[in-house]
Amino acid sequence: MSAVAAIMKKEVRDAVSSRWLVLYGFAFALLALGLSYLGQRNLGSVGFENFSRTTASILNLCLMLAPLIALSLGAGSIAGERDRGNLTYLLSQPLSRWELLLGKYVGLVTAISVATIAGFGVAGLVIATFAHSMDASTYVLLLALVVALVAVMTGLGVVASVVSANRVQALGIAMLIWFFAVLFFDLVLIGTVSSTSLGGAGLLTAVMLNPVEIVRILAVIQLEPDLQVLGPFGSYVLETLGTTGATVILSLALAAWVVAPVAAGVWLFHFRDD
């Protein structure tokens, strides 16, 4: 077994025994079930249309919770070892810094994804049972999007972990990233659009600066392909790129967001003198 695989396996084992991840899985499942239940009750027996709406609600829940747990656990990865005085010991083993970082990263992404999929999956099963109909492929695509977001945010958390002196500092940086990406970015975007002539192209570029927004819009494309919910921006995207073009461009941007933080983390970790 390679060193990366050994570190990854250990990270998954630690994550499974971590109360935080278990708590996250339960909380996610409960909230998703709650949203499903409320969605069903409020919309009555409208059929499976309510599935899309409920899915959208659960997706919004995902876009809040998944980055939070991914950033937090990513932030603890290297900085936590540093705090425990275990980083030098790990580095004293016959493995490279990139192997340690990659093993931890892949292990965390795997563990968080499994917890997220479990929560999302439970809700999906319940919705499918009550709604009597389910577009499973859409649901799986949304799951894939959330997993990609987990990969991005874990990577950003790992970068915070590498550059920080300790876990508290890393968590602070991670929370700032979460606050900006999940809560503050929308406000900045609205403010920018209303005060400048950003235009459709500018708005699309701005959206690509935030992986949470990329995932949100990709999800909207899956759920509401006419993009009416996005207003004039949706019309612009449809006219200039079409849903396929927009999906390709945004998917590429998301892929870049997955790769870039990990690459940056490896590079920065190489130059640390721990």
Added chain:
Amino acid sequence: MTDKTVMVSVTGLTKRYGKASALDDLTFTLGAGEIVALLGPNGAGKTTTFKCLLGVTRFEGSVEVNGVSAREHGKDVRRQIGYLPQTPAFDSGDTCEQVLRFLAEIKGSDPARAGELLQQVHLREQRGVQVGRLSGGMRQRLALAAALLSDPPLLLLDEPTANLDADSRREFHDLLVGLRNEGRTIVLSTHFVDSLSEITDRVIVLKQGKLVLHATMEELQRGKRGRRFLVNVNGTEPGVLLGALEGIGIGAERVTQVNSYLEEMLTAALAAGSLEGDEPK
């Protein structure tokens, strides 16, 4: 020492943190199959020396382990080193066996060796016990077993007996002698020098990152016969002697227990410039 017997070769080793030098131009060689005591007070540079030997920190100068450059081939060098940190920080929820199997996977060693090593360090009965439930001595022995997983020719042990009682320390020293007899080179940093004279082949004393004494025990013994010191303690503050001894890593509480090794310690203290002495007329 011929090239064949050199296990560690350090030339002009310097480590700086900003403008401060943690290690200043260290040069020494260590032979295969030796037990080497690395002495010095806190901050002398012992752990930093270990980090440089492991190739996990940047440094100036040259460090070679078994002929392999630690700077250019750090991973290969680490394959040849078993490192025991001052405070082994294993996950407290892991069992002894899980710890060893995890490290064996990283080192590419046979995980089945875990059982054999637990037997060797007298922890076989604790193989399923969580690390958090082990005593300090047991954790230290577990860390030693971990260091031995890849059957390395060089062991770096950072304060391995600092938290052990006298019996555990003796037991640990017996383990070290057994490992030396298998042909391994063992470098250990320690404050407890009184009982080390029986097992140590070479002594290196660091002070503020500088090498102030590097001698084999034979050389120290020869020096002892040819040179005697009368230490003027009564005329000065007794604290001066204690301070000087602490300066070479011997705590005040050990002064009451010194034995025939006293002269070596004083020699070291004098070499370190920590103590002034007069030769008898």
